[in-house]
Amino acid sequence: MPDTPPPLAPVELGAYFSLMEVAGLLRHAVEQQLREEGDLSYVQFQLLARLALDSPSGSERMTDLADGVVYSRSGLTYQAGLLEKAGLVERAPSPDDERSVTVMVTAAGRALIERVLPGHVEVVRHQLFAPLSEAGTRALGELLSPVREHMRAAPPRSAGARRRRR
Template identity: 55%
Template sequence: MADTLNPVQLRAYFALMESVSLLQYAVRQQLLDDGGLSYVQFEILAKLSDNDRPLTMTDLADGVVYSRSGLTHQAGLLEKQGLISRAASSEDQRATVVEITERGRDRLAAVLPGHIDVVQELLFDALSARDVRALADMMSAARDHMRARPPRSAAPRRHRAD
């Protein structure tokens, strides 16, 4: 393992982190303004909408890279609004399955155009088609490398000392 990052690595790292922060801020504001959603709530709805079957809470937690307790809280908020439903799995009584409702699909449809506009304007308008392909390839490789580790749901739960 290296003791330091070289200047190009440092520049890439800080540019990535700053870009992500700026994009996340704008996206979060748009989602809140257009649909009263947090980013993780949007991500939950989008992942559920993109699946042809309900997902377990564990699958959702791994997919959205969010803590189990945080996801449970966010799912509870979405359920109270009627945007998702949760139920015990018919295959594994220990598992909870989550499904998007029609109301959830409607909310997602309401925020999606503004979301696309923000991402297009802030991220993709500054890049050529070639740059976008290169960025997609680079970030996919980095993500796949990070995802090669065991999912967070496989990690043992930490118990608090009383």
């Protein structure tokens, strides 16, 4: 039997649990606001926001979207379908690569993001940042940023399954 690793120190446990719980509760709160003000789920908001705010062209390939949002491919297909049905986004085959599909925000999509963003910001501010000082906020970002990079280095989620093939 292999040595069991030393248990997590109380400090670590506290950090770990707090992190998970805070993220969970925050997501809940945000989701509620988005649902009420824009009839969007958190994932849908993420997708729209990424397209509308982070992408210069307002469009991305499906797989890149899936990777960016930590989503399975099939799940993304589903959500993209919903967003398209709602007229917030359009799908078109990519010109250079016949297999891939590019997703693009529509004007309606951009408008919706603009509409829900202020409320979104309010919620995040109240829930997450209210108990933190200016310095605390900065520190939090600086602590988590390297962790984020570290985790991203691992294989992207959208593939995942495929690679398991012998």
